[in-house]
Amino acid sequence: MKILLIECNDELGIIARVTTVLAKFKLNLIEFHEFADEETNQFYMRAGVTGDFDQAEVEKEILEVLPKGSNFKFVEGRKKKVVIMVTKENHCIGDLLLRHYTGNLDMEILGVIGNHPDCKDLTEKFDIPWFEISHKEIDRTKHEELIIKKIKELDPDFILLAKFMRILSPEFVGEFPNKIINIHHSFLPSFIGANPYKQAYKRGVKIIGATAHFVNNDLDEGPIIYQDVIRVDHSHSALEMSRSGRDVEKRVFTKGIKLVLRDRVFVNNNRTIVFA
Amino acid sequence: MKILLIECNDELGIIARVTTVLAKFKLNLIEFHEFADEETNQFYMRAGVTGDFDQAEVEKEILEVLPKGSNFKFVEGRKKKVVIMVTKENHCIGDLLLRHYTGNLDMEILGVIGNHPDCKDLTEKFDIPWFEISHKEIDRTKHEELIIKKIKELDPDFILLAKFMRILSPEFVGEFPNKIINIHHSFLPSFIGANPYKQAYKRGVKIIGATAHFVNNDLDEGPIIYQDVIRVDHSHSALEMSRSGRDVEKRVFTKGIKLVLRDRVFVNNNRTIVFA
């Protein structure tokens, strides 16, 4: 199966014209999702197709039936390539490494970059390259330059911040637009910033959560991919919330990453369209 | 908006041919869902369309592009008509009457048939016709005949069993195929039959549920529309489970009915396709 992704201005008859091209080349439509956003007049489509076809020819004809300025592509079945970035906590990266090992996450891990040595042992257990780039004794700009250099060498499709606890500069983020996925340990937009579990404890909330989102230049304000929550009660201290929160963090992060790896997520300004 | 519903044998190019007809008549596709069931080779489609069009002409052209023996129809926005059947418990019918009153359930209630008088007062508060058809002093066949006669007079699209606690005969069910919706007070297929909460207590389950389903001639075995669950623990007696269960029963029943009223449910033998 190949996936056809289309993003264009909405107008009458797009689905008919595109599916007519697909039928002409005898492609079977296995999955089909579309969404037209009224507010921005954007059209989004994701179709899973099978068949024996000349992709260049199909693309040529689809291009002809779409409005000018459209984005579209066939995504091959090839695995996405990722780089993981970590600091000290190992629960999120552990889940990614294990699922990768058991065949549950369909991606190629090019390497793990850590600014502390804590996750080295776990990474190497799974035979994944480990790159330690410490922030000590250098300034932020220099540190980010070293990381950017390493990422560009590795050339991933996506960068996964698996509890990377340093704030990235606009320059860094600007290098990888809509390619950086972060897990935030709160149900955004509640408790933006540092120590969300402490904030949650103080406010006396009865539910806490986690948010997987693309990173843009507003801290904790990028397009949200996936969220989930768990119940807490008066007997949970901030520390216990933080421990309980780890499970929902890794579950949300993994689920968000799966959606992106399967080309189910489009970004429309600060919002996502997710064909789940 | 009108809803176009199609059910036919699956073959290559159906979506293209149908959407091309729609585009030719300048219909806007607002919602679109499709599913091809590999096992039975059936194709299902639901499309919400807007525009100014001659329905007969569109239907004529759609008929031409579909395989022989297809089922298809445009569903007007008109409200579905329903008859509700009850015995004694009033939580499910109460929820339906209240949501109908507040505009949350888009249906016309033609009347309520009860074999006991318990729900009369509540029904009449909401100015809905009440028909009491007692089973006392008559046999089952006679009782069902009286109910069938009343239903046929009222001529509903659907019959909602809001805790109607008598088992319907195959003859009764055969009169209204895929038109009777029941709420069963367990997470089917667990605890089929009588006293599911007592069964659940005895088995020591940690979750109980409810199931909205179409009624066919196998008791509690019709196509499932919607299910949901709640947690229970060792401190719940069978009676307390039954009380807690009422909320999930009415929530599931109402949700299942909403899906059917909005033409989101197809029946494929003993399974449903639900375009939620």
Added chain:
Amino acid sequence: MKILLIECNDELGIIARVTTVLAKFKLNLIEFHEFADEETNQFYMRAGVTGDFDQAEVEKEILEVLPKGSNFKFVEGRKKKVVIMVTKENHCIGDLLLRHYTGNLDMEILGVIGNHPDCKDLTEKFDIPWFEISHKEIDRTKHEELIIKKIKELDPDFILLAKFMRILSPEFVGEFPNKIINIHHSFLPSFIGANPYKQAYKRGVKIIGATAHFVNNDLDEGPIIYQDVIRVDHSHSALEMSRSGRDVEKRVFTKGIKLVLRDRVFVNNNRTIVFA
């Protein structure tokens, strides 16, 4: 069953001393919950007891074994008395009236106060007194005075804001400390203030929620009693979120009220202890 509620400074042996008094009078402990808050050194206890006993004598002995300045009381099984306040929306009050009618909410409704006439018909269907106190042509102070006067006449245990859409002044709130329960149509502290569904839509969240809380003088900042959430996606407009949100609003409000009616909620500054 009577409920014994204790709130006092924490110290060693409280449970032993209190339960020894209860055992001396041959009271059976049917339910038992306790919590010691380390941060504030407060102890909370709720016990359901049965038996044939002289309450005054038991109270006298319990008083002797508790630290000075303790709060404790036996709560009789009597129903709590409530006044409901509404503006225009009828889904929350409808749920309360219906559950009251079907015996699912164990409270006495003394009356409904509305500043618009919209909920009059529904209230009177259920034979509950309706008091219309319009805010038109009078200032806020005068309006609140009229409402306070009516509430004091009725003398409820709790005041339920079932979508009362006017902000209450500190003077009003000060009259009824820890007695006013509000339903806020967001998952607090996200989207405080007006139009939370519009804010949620703009932020592109994947989950929305509702919060039942006591009202204090910080808008939407009182102690949280109960919260719940539902999933939404890109296809939900702000209006559709608001419609979907109504179900979670009424579910959360009703659940929060039930917890309070059963004396399961203590307030400790801005947080609640909930013995669920």
Added chain:
Amino acid sequence: MKILLIECNDELGIIARVTTVLAKFKLNLIEFHEFADEETNQFYMRAGVTGDFDQAEVEKEILEVLPKGSNFKFVEGRKKKVVIMVTKENHCIGDLLLRHYTGNLDMEILGVIGNHPDCKDLTEKFDIPWFEISHKEIDRTKHEELIIKKIKELDPDFILLAKFMRILSPEFVGEFPNKIINIHHSFLPSFIGANPYKQAYKRGVKIIGATAHFVNNDLDEGPIIYQDVIRVDHSHSALEMSRSGRDVEKRVFTKGIKLVLRDRVFVNNNRTIVFA
């Protein structure tokens, strides 16, 4: 903190007498749960206590205040010892090994017994002893004897069946009463036996689940510890349900094990009391 566990016939004043002993020795009660089962007249209590005390003396006095034939013990903070048994699937054991490594599961893994070699590599990555005991070319009785011998050598507190796909004989189960924990890939009692996902697909259910339970001699009928569910729809084949089910399986298994490791689970015939 030490945990005091009590299981005895219910009678008046037990809590008072036990907590009075604890207070006499100046033990702080940090956590406290109790439950009296009316049907069987059994009393269960779990208390977390801190303080500097002579355990033998406290035990002596508690023994004196409990009914004859009571079960009670102080559980030290020591880690429980476990043996894991597997066949081919590695998602459940993977989760256990990873959580053990990251400090999230407070247990000592004495070894992993597999009847196939599939999980050897993963086990050894985490430096856990691997014991392969193939069932090939020997009969069931002989195979079980070899496993029993190995388990007795290792002497664990619990045996975790992490997708061990062979049915254990009554003799095997009888050796380790209330010590064997299994994960069943359905929401019991639905779909007992083989191929639950296939059964679930055929029945057209909208929710599937998993169940962690103690093993007794009725297949899939032991006391249930924990259950959870996920939603599925018409688009899930039996195979896709099985894939989606893996996540809920491992989540439920891990949660059930955590409850047992923390001494929160009592068994009362075929039901559990879980102080969560």
